[in-house]
Amino acid sequence: MAGFFGLFNYAKEGPGIEKDAPQKKTFIVFFETFFRNFWKFIPINLVFCLLSFPIITNGLASAGLTNVVRNIARDKHSFGLSDFWETIRKNWKQALPSGIINFFVYLVLIFDVWFFYTTMNGIMSAVAMGLCIFFLFVFTVMNYYISTMIITFRFKLSQIYKNSFKFVFLNFKNNILCFICTTLVYALFFVVAYFWGNFNVLMVEFVLLVCCVPAFVFLMTQYFIFPSIKKYIIDPYYLEHPNDDIDERRNLGIEIENTEQNDETEEGEIPQLPDTAADND
Numbered sequence: 001m002a003g004f005f006g007l008f009n010y011a012k013e014g015p016g017i018e019k020d021a022p023q024k025k026t027f028i029v030f031f032e033t034f035f036r037n038f039w040k041f042i043p044i045n046l047v048f049c050l051l052s053f054p055i056i057t058n059g060l061a062s063a064g065l066t067n068v069v070r071n072i073a074r075d076k077h078s079f080g081l082s083d084f085w086e087t088i089r090k091n092w093k094q095a096l097p098s099g100i101i102n103f104f105v106y107l108v109l110i111f112d113v114w115f116f117y118t119t120m121n122g123i124m125s126a127v128a129m130g131l132c133i134f135f136l137f138v139f140t141v142m143n144y145y146i147s148t149m150i151i152t153f154r155f156k157l158s159q160i161y162k163n164s165f166k167f168v169f170l171n172f173k174n175n176i177l178c179f180i181c182t183t184l185v186y187a188l189f190f191v192v193a194y195f196w197g198n199f200n201v202l203m204v205e206f207v208l209l210v211c212c213v214p215a216f217v218f219l220m221t222q223y224f225i226f227p228s229i230k231k232y233i234i235d236p237y238y239l240e241h242p243n244d245d246i247d248e249r250r251n252l253g254i255e256i257e258n259t260e261q262n263d264e265t266e267e268g269e270i271p272q273l274p275d276t277a278a279d280n281d
Contacts, residue, residue: 030223034216037072040080041215044068047081048214059099059147064088065218066147073222087151094150094157101161102143109136141168141175144221148229163233171228178224182217189213 024032034041044065051061064084071078088095109132116129142164149160168175189205 026223030220033072034219037215038212040078042211044080044084045211045214047084049210055103056100057096059095059097059102060088060092062099062143062147062218063091063095063151065214066222067151069215069219070148070151070222070226073219073226091150094160095147097157098146098150098160102139102146105139106136109139137179138165138168141179144175144178144225145229148222148225152229153233167225167228167232170232171225174224174228178221181220181224185213185217 048061048065051064052058064087067087068078068080068083071083112132113129113136116125116132120126120129142161145164145167146160149155149163150157153160155163189209193202193205
Protein backbone atom coordinates (compact mmCIF):
# COMPACT_ATOMS: atom_id res chain seq x y z
CA MET A 1 0.00 0.00 0.00
CA ALA A 2 2.92 2.29 -0.77
CA GLY A 3 1.97 5.90 -1.18
CA PHE A 4 -1.32 5.63 0.72
CA PHE A 5 -0.41 8.66 2.82
CA GLY A 6 0.44 11.81 0.88
CA LEU A 7 3.50 11.84 3.11
CA PHE A 8 4.97 9.08 0.99
CA ASN A 9 3.83 10.16 -2.46
CA TYR A 10 7.23 11.48 -3.46
CA ALA A 11 9.97 9.41 -5.07
CA LYS A 12 12.66 11.90 -4.07
CA GLU A 13 15.27 10.63 -1.68
CA GLY A 14 16.04 12.44 1.54
CA PRO A 15 19.43 12.83 3.22
CA GLY A 16 18.39 10.65 6.17
CA ILE A 17 19.83 10.71 9.68
CA GLU A 18 22.76 8.71 10.94
CA LYS A 19 21.46 5.93 13.17
CA ASP A 20 23.93 6.53 15.99
CA ALA A 21 23.91 10.33 15.80
CA PRO A 22 23.49 12.00 19.22
CA GLN A 23 20.05 13.43 19.87
CA LYS A 24 19.79 17.21 20.11
CA LYS A 25 17.19 19.27 21.87
CA THR A 26 14.21 19.95 19.65
CA PHE A 27 14.55 23.73 19.80
CA ILE A 28 18.21 23.44 18.74
CA VAL A 29 17.26 21.21 15.82
CA PHE A 30 14.52 23.67 14.86
CA PHE A 31 16.85 26.68 14.68
CA GLU A 32 19.56 24.69 12.91
CA THR A 33 17.01 23.51 10.36
CA PHE A 34 15.58 26.97 9.83
CA PHE A 35 18.91 28.72 9.30
CA ARG A 36 20.28 25.87 7.19
CA ASN A 37 17.36 26.43 4.79
CA PHE A 38 17.11 30.19 5.28
CA TRP A 39 17.79 31.19 1.66
CA LYS A 40 15.51 28.48 0.29
CA PHE A 41 12.66 29.81 2.44
CA ILE A 42 12.86 33.42 1.18
CA PRO A 43 11.34 32.93 -2.31
CA ILE A 44 8.78 30.50 -0.89
CA ASN A 45 7.75 33.05 1.74
CA LEU A 46 7.38 35.72 -0.95
CA VAL A 47 5.13 33.49 -3.05
CA PHE A 48 3.19 32.48 0.07
CA CYS A 49 2.47 36.12 0.93
CA LEU A 50 1.47 36.99 -2.65
CA LEU A 51 -0.85 33.99 -2.89
CA SER A 52 -2.34 34.78 0.53
CA PHE A 53 -3.04 38.41 -0.35
CA PRO A 54 -6.50 37.47 -1.67
CA ILE A 55 -7.38 36.04 1.75
CA ILE A 56 -9.60 33.26 0.44
CA THR A 57 -6.61 31.68 -1.37
CA ASN A 58 -4.63 31.42 1.85
CA GLY A 59 -5.58 27.74 2.07
CA LEU A 60 -3.64 27.07 -1.13
CA ALA A 61 -0.61 28.97 0.11
CA SER A 62 -0.74 27.23 3.48
CA ALA A 63 -0.85 23.78 1.89
CA GLY A 64 2.16 24.55 -0.31
CA LEU A 65 4.27 25.98 2.49
CA THR A 66 3.23 23.23 4.91
CA ASN A 67 4.48 20.55 2.53
CA VAL A 68 7.88 22.23 2.17
CA VAL A 69 8.46 22.74 5.89
CA ARG A 70 7.06 19.31 6.80
CA ASN A 71 9.53 17.57 4.53
CA ILE A 72 12.40 19.71 5.77
CA ALA A 73 11.39 19.16 9.40
CA ARG A 74 11.45 15.39 8.77
CA ASP A 75 14.95 15.79 7.26
CA LYS A 76 13.67 14.98 3.80
CA HIS A 77 14.91 16.87 0.76
CA SER A 78 12.58 19.51 -0.64
CA PHE A 79 12.86 21.24 -4.02
CA GLY A 80 11.33 24.39 -2.60
CA LEU A 81 9.05 26.23 -4.98
CA SER A 82 8.52 23.23 -7.27
CA ASP A 83 7.25 21.22 -4.29
CA PHE A 84 5.16 24.23 -3.22
CA TRP A 85 3.32 24.38 -6.56
CA GLU A 86 3.11 20.59 -6.93
CA THR A 87 1.39 20.34 -3.55
CA ILE A 88 -1.15 23.00 -4.51
CA ARG A 89 -1.85 21.22 -7.78
CA LYS A 90 -2.48 17.92 -6.00
CA ASN A 91 -4.48 19.28 -3.07
CA TRP A 92 -6.30 22.39 -4.31
CA LYS A 93 -9.75 20.73 -4.14
CA GLN A 94 -9.46 20.66 -0.34
CA ALA A 95 -6.95 23.45 0.27
CA LEU A 96 -9.02 26.12 -1.51
CA PRO A 97 -12.32 25.47 0.34
CA SER A 98 -10.45 25.17 3.64
CA GLY A 99 -9.09 28.69 3.11
CA ILE A 100 -12.56 29.99 2.32
CA ILE A 101 -14.04 28.26 5.38
CA ASN A 102 -11.28 29.66 7.59
CA PHE A 103 -11.83 33.17 6.28
CA PHE A 104 -15.55 33.20 7.13
CA VAL A 105 -15.13 31.45 10.49
CA TYR A 106 -12.47 33.95 11.56
CA LEU A 107 -14.59 36.82 10.26
CA VAL A 108 -17.58 35.72 12.33
CA LEU A 109 -15.58 34.99 15.50
CA ILE A 110 -13.60 38.24 15.40
CA PHE A 111 -16.79 40.23 14.76
CA ASP A 112 -18.48 38.48 17.70
CA VAL A 113 -15.56 39.28 20.02
CA TRP A 114 -15.64 42.92 18.91
CA PHE A 115 -19.43 43.11 19.23
CA PHE A 116 -19.60 41.71 22.76
CA TYR A 117 -16.64 43.84 23.83
CA THR A 118 -18.14 47.09 22.59
CA THR A 119 -21.63 46.33 23.90
CA MET A 120 -20.64 44.68 27.16
CA ASN A 121 -23.12 45.66 29.85
CA GLY A 122 -23.39 42.64 32.09
CA ILE A 123 -22.19 39.20 33.03
CA MET A 124 -23.86 37.53 30.04
CA SER A 125 -21.97 39.73 27.58
CA ALA A 126 -18.71 38.95 29.35
CA VAL A 127 -19.44 35.21 29.24
CA ALA A 128 -20.38 35.40 25.56
CA MET A 129 -17.18 37.27 24.73
CA GLY A 130 -15.16 34.73 26.71
CA LEU A 131 -16.75 31.87 24.79
CA CYS A 132 -15.99 33.57 21.48
CA ILE A 133 -12.35 34.05 22.49
CA PHE A 134 -12.18 30.38 23.48
CA PHE A 135 -13.65 29.28 20.13
CA LEU A 136 -11.20 31.61 18.37
CA PHE A 137 -8.33 29.91 20.20
CA VAL A 138 -9.65 26.43 19.39
CA PHE A 139 -10.06 27.23 15.71
CA THR A 140 -6.59 28.75 15.55
CA VAL A 141 -5.10 25.57 17.02
CA MET A 142 -7.14 23.46 14.58
CA ASN A 143 -5.40 25.32 11.78
CA TYR A 144 -2.06 24.00 13.00
CA TYR A 145 -3.28 20.59 11.80
CA ILE A 146 -5.61 21.28 8.87
CA SER A 147 -3.02 21.91 6.16
CA THR A 148 -0.78 19.10 7.38
CA MET A 149 -3.65 16.62 7.28
CA ILE A 150 -4.77 17.83 3.84
CA ILE A 151 -1.37 17.11 2.30
CA THR A 152 -0.61 13.98 4.33
CA PHE A 153 -3.78 11.84 4.34
CA ARG A 154 -6.64 11.11 2.00
CA PHE A 155 -9.40 12.18 4.37
CA LYS A 156 -12.58 14.01 3.50
CA LEU A 157 -12.47 17.70 4.39
CA SER A 158 -15.10 17.14 7.07
CA GLN A 159 -12.89 14.44 8.60
CA ILE A 160 -9.91 16.77 8.53
CA TYR A 161 -11.78 19.42 10.53
CA LYS A 162 -13.17 16.79 12.89
CA ASN A 163 -9.75 15.24 13.52
CA SER A 164 -8.13 18.66 13.84
CA PHE A 165 -10.65 19.51 16.55
CA LYS A 166 -9.75 16.32 18.42
CA PHE A 167 -6.05 17.13 18.18
CA VAL A 168 -6.71 20.42 19.99
CA PHE A 169 -7.20 18.35 23.15
CA LEU A 170 -5.10 15.27 22.38
CA ASN A 171 -1.98 17.43 22.03
CA PHE A 172 -3.12 20.23 24.33
CA LYS A 173 0.20 20.95 26.05
CA ASN A 174 2.16 21.30 22.82
CA ASN A 175 -0.69 23.27 21.26
CA ILE A 176 -0.55 25.78 24.10
CA LEU A 177 3.22 26.08 23.73
CA CYS A 178 2.89 26.49 19.96
CA PHE A 179 0.20 29.13 20.40
CA ILE A 180 2.35 31.05 22.91
CA CYS A 181 5.46 30.88 20.72
CA THR A 182 3.70 31.96 17.53
CA THR A 183 1.89 34.73 19.39
CA LEU A 184 5.19 35.98 20.82
CA VAL A 185 6.69 36.11 17.33
CA TYR A 186 3.95 38.44 16.09
CA ALA A 187 3.76 40.34 19.38
CA LEU A 188 7.46 41.16 19.10
CA PHE A 189 6.87 42.87 15.77
CA PHE A 190 3.93 44.79 17.20
CA VAL A 191 5.90 45.97 20.26
CA VAL A 192 8.87 47.08 18.17
CA ALA A 193 6.59 48.92 15.73
CA TYR A 194 4.68 50.58 18.58
CA PHE A 195 7.68 51.86 20.52
CA TRP A 196 10.27 52.34 17.78
CA GLY A 197 8.01 52.68 14.75
CA ASN A 198 10.01 55.03 12.54
CA PHE A 199 10.07 54.48 8.79
CA ASN A 200 13.32 52.50 8.72
CA VAL A 201 12.22 50.14 11.50
CA LEU A 202 8.84 49.56 9.84
CA MET A 203 10.54 48.75 6.53
CA VAL A 204 12.85 46.23 8.21
CA GLU A 205 9.87 44.66 9.98
CA PHE A 206 7.94 44.45 6.72
CA VAL A 207 10.83 42.69 4.98
CA LEU A 208 11.20 40.22 7.85
CA LEU A 209 7.47 39.54 7.97
CA VAL A 210 7.35 38.82 4.26
CA CYS A 211 10.67 37.02 3.77
CA CYS A 212 11.20 35.12 7.02
CA VAL A 213 8.20 34.81 9.33
CA PRO A 214 5.84 32.48 7.38
CA ALA A 215 8.33 29.61 7.05
CA PHE A 216 9.63 30.25 10.58
CA VAL A 217 6.14 29.91 12.09
CA PHE A 218 5.07 26.98 9.88
CA LEU A 219 8.30 25.09 10.55
CA MET A 220 8.01 25.67 14.29
CA THR A 221 4.42 24.42 14.18
CA GLN A 222 5.55 21.15 12.58
CA TYR A 223 7.87 20.44 15.49
CA PHE A 224 4.99 20.89 17.91
CA ILE A 225 2.28 18.92 16.09
CA PHE A 226 3.87 16.19 14.00
CA PRO A 227 4.77 13.89 16.95
CA SER A 228 1.08 13.81 17.90
CA ILE A 229 -0.02 13.04 14.34
CA LYS A 230 2.58 10.27 14.25
CA LYS A 231 1.40 8.86 17.58
CA TYR A 232 -2.33 8.81 16.89
CA ILE A 233 -2.54 8.18 13.14
CA ILE A 234 0.71 7.07 11.50
CA ASP A 235 2.02 4.65 14.12
CA PRO A 236 -1.28 2.77 14.58
CA TYR A 237 -1.52 2.27 10.83
CA TYR A 238 1.97 0.81 10.55
CA LEU A 239 1.41 -1.47 13.50
CA GLU A 240 -1.25 -3.03 11.27
CA HIS A 241 0.85 -2.74 8.08
CA PRO A 242 4.44 -3.30 9.29
CA ASN A 243 5.95 -3.92 5.85
CA ASP A 244 4.62 -0.85 4.04
CA ASP A 245 6.85 2.05 3.00
CA ILE A 246 9.92 0.84 4.90
CA ASP A 247 12.44 2.99 3.02
CA GLU A 248 10.26 6.09 3.18
CA ARG A 249 9.75 5.69 6.92
CA ARG A 250 13.50 5.36 7.48
CA ASN A 251 14.15 8.52 5.50
CA LEU A 252 11.56 10.37 7.58
CA GLY A 253 12.71 8.92 10.89
CA ILE A 254 9.35 7.29 11.69
CA GLU A 255 10.26 3.61 11.46
CA ILE A 256 8.01 1.29 13.47
CA GLU A 257 9.92 -1.21 15.58
CA ASN A 258 7.19 -3.87 15.75
CA THR A 259 7.26 -5.58 12.34
CA GLU A 260 6.05 -9.04 13.34
CA GLN A 261 2.30 -8.43 13.27
CA ASN A 262 0.19 -9.78 10.41
CA ASP A 263 -1.52 -7.31 8.15
CA GLU A 264 -5.14 -7.97 9.14
CA THR A 265 -6.63 -4.64 8.16
CA GLU A 266 -8.80 -4.61 5.09
CA GLU A 267 -7.27 -3.05 2.00
CA GLY A 268 -8.14 0.62 1.78
CA GLU A 269 -8.74 1.06 5.51
CA ILE A 270 -6.99 4.04 7.02
CA PRO A 271 -6.02 4.88 10.58
CA GLN A 272 -8.44 7.29 12.17
CA LEU A 273 -8.98 9.06 15.40
CA PRO A 274 -12.07 7.70 17.20
CA ASP A 275 -15.39 8.07 15.34
CA THR A 276 -13.81 9.16 12.06
CA ALA A 277 -15.19 7.88 8.78
CA ALA A 278 -13.42 6.25 5.84
CA ASP A 279 -11.26 7.85 3.17
CA ASN A 280 -12.44 9.75 0.14
CA ASP A 281 -10.84 8.16 -2.88
